[in-house]
Amino acid sequence: MFDDLRDLYQEVIFDHNRNPRNFRVMENADRKVEGFNPLCGDRLTLFLKMEGNEIVDASFQGSGCAISTASVSLMTEIVKGKTGAQAEKLFKQFHEMTTGKEEDVNLEAIGKLAVLAGVREYPARVKCATLAWHTLDAALKNEEDSISTE
């Protein structure tokens, strides 16, 4: 059963879905942006603590599917300690990985996020994986409105 889905639902994804990292409200956040995927109703609130241009802390709240929860959980881990520009570069690489052709992706650069590469084969689920990153993008650009993947 579900053999076809092993690339999509890797154990790391189940793990982050069961125990999401950085799943908390950040009282002293510098940036707070809401992300919404109207297709499936996924909602998340992303919090960032900045020092200059560096993301010193990231956390989130909200509810979503396993893919979107794992994606935002992994993202909050990986962007800590990165500058805004480095995070944006990761977003670009992540976006290429989840939507583009395999040969274009530098899986080394993207590290742990590679577990989400499987969504490429599931066009209906790409937005689940990218919602977190679109929300981060909006937060870094300091857009105050909630953002939507539609």
Next chain:
Amino acid sequence: MTTFPIEKIREDFPILKETIRNKPLVYLDNAATCQKPQVVIDSISHLYSHDYANVHRGVHTLSVKATDRYEGAREKVRAFINASSTKEIIFVKGTTEAVNLIAQTFGKTQINKGDEILITSMEHHSNIVPWQMLCEETGAVLKVAPINLQGELIFKEFEKLINDKTKLVSVVHMSNALGTVNPVKKIIAIAKSKNIPVLLDGAQAIPHMSVDVQELNCDFYAFSGHKLYGPSGIGVLYGKQALLEAMPPYQGGGDMIRKVTFDETEYNNLPYKFEAGTPSIADVVGLGSAIDYLSEIGMDKIAAYEAELLDYATEKAKSIKGLKIIGEAKDKGAILSFVLDKIHPHDIGTMLDSLGIAIRAGHHCAMPVMDFFEVPATARASFAMYNTKQEIDVLIDGIEQLIEVFG
């Protein structure tokens, strides 16, 4: 069940032989759209191959043939819902366009500032948004009758909301998100006692039960062809003749006029007044074939068979730990909406898809219903006359397996 010709019916639908991800297709997304029998596919192909030209225009043979096929389908629709005249059958794109047509014609001329339009809180967005748009334009007010935790209309509250300001009642006959069948006869009776017109959104109801608009005594009834085993892009608005006569046209163009000069235009008779432009001729003909096909089987037999399917699925689903059914109305059509503890509907949808099972995961264009039940979305298995108990077993087995995988 033994008298229902399920094997023959399954043979009639070519797509049911498809495999999805190397598994036999189990199609349980019928509330979104139904699959098409070969006779419907063939009728469209036959029209384009032999009888196609524009309708209501030419003196040439093909135009006459096409017009006969097109108007013949209108008569089939009339008989199917027992309207008193084909003048009361207007072809539109679908239920959504039918509701918008009423809002833009009847609504704009009959509903004024301070007037009220009454709907229920289980409506599809297509029976909410056109009224919100009308209210914004006219200053009318949208009133919403509440539902209970079983997903049933609270009739007493509905009754309380009817008053002298109510100018239209527009309710769903059967809910797409919950399966609830509304007590439409009671709704119509109370509205009629105050001379308030009633529009029924029949998009979900029409493929599951026999509908008699005269017996119901509704003023308008809207449905889509694609949920009735017919083509997409075609639908029907039924309206009582006197009301339709009084309404202004919906769109201007060809076919809806009798005489045009640059000073004035004389509108055509019913139903053409509401059918501007070249219609979707082949889709209308296809819808006629779908109706012939269904009439041969019998809507009452279909309803009885589907009720057995729903009972079977409901009983099996209830035995799954952590599964909660959303929508448990006493009067319910063949829709099983559910949520699983700690597993998002979107994951359920992908997991089941890998087993060849097509269900819908999402808000079902009924976000207020999701808000009421405090869920972001549900998983929905919706059944049609070609589904079987064996397919329900595959679904239930799939759900049990995915719960195990998610741990």
